[in-house]
Amino acid sequence: MPLKPTEIFECLERHQVRYAVIGMLAATIHGAPLNTVDADICPAADAENLERLARALRELQAQLRSEDSLGLVNGGPIASPFECTAERLAMADVFELVTRAGELDIVFRPAGTNGLQDLESRAVTVRLGGVAVRVASLADVIRSKEAANRPKDQRTLPMLRQLAEELRKRR
Numbered sequence: 001m002p003l004k005p006t007e008i009f010e011c012l013e014r015h016q017v018r019y020a021v022i023g024m025l026a027a028t029i030h031g032a033p034l035n036t037v038d039a040d041i042c043p044a045a046d047a048e049n050l051e052r053l054a055r056a057l058r059e060l061q062a063q064l065r066s067e068d069s070l071g072l073v074n075g076g077p078i079a080s081p082f083e084c085t086a087e088r089l090a091m092a093d094v095f096e097l098v099t100r101a102g103e104l105d106i107v108f109r110p111a112g113t114n115g116l117q118d119l120e121s122r123a124v125t126v127r128l129g130g131v132a133v134r135v136a137s138l139a140d141v142i143r144s145k146e147a148a149n150r151p152k153d154q155r156t157l158p159m160l161r162q163l164a165e166e167l168r169k170r171r
Contacts, residue, residue: 003102112147
């Protein structure tokens with residue numbers, strides 16, 4: 001299923017979920033010439049926000065994304081039922097989901113950060129469609145990718161650092 005980030009963000013807004021966009025989608029929003037197949041968000045982990053997030057995920061018909069040896073079934077990710085409750089969301093740091101609007105990863109503590117409270121002070125607000133969306137700063141995206149140190153992150157870091165330098169020069 002193709003990613004429809006605006007649909008995801010409109011739903012999160014309707015439910016008043018506090019979050020910041022992170023990962024490759026955040027880098028793309030900052031101008032990185034990359035493609036991504038999922039949206040990554042870092043939500044606030046307080047009980048009220050988890051309740052709002054659970055309601056939004058139920059509306060998005062979220063299911064857990066699981067991997068098999070090929071990672072795909074019928075051209076898309078494998079999905080299994082997911083109990084979208086605040087209690088369930090409080091049980092793990094990362095959820096990889098499939099929704100009716102595409103793949104959505106929820107990461108409460110991105111690598112190299114202390115979660116949303118750490119990202120909020122440098123996050124920027126961007127309008128996507130009719131929705132105001134908080135997006136982690138490019139510096140925080142880079143910091144998280146450096147801390148994660150995964151091969152896919154190592155491949156994109158030089159380009160992200162170059163973009164950050166170009167943006168600094170323009171200011």
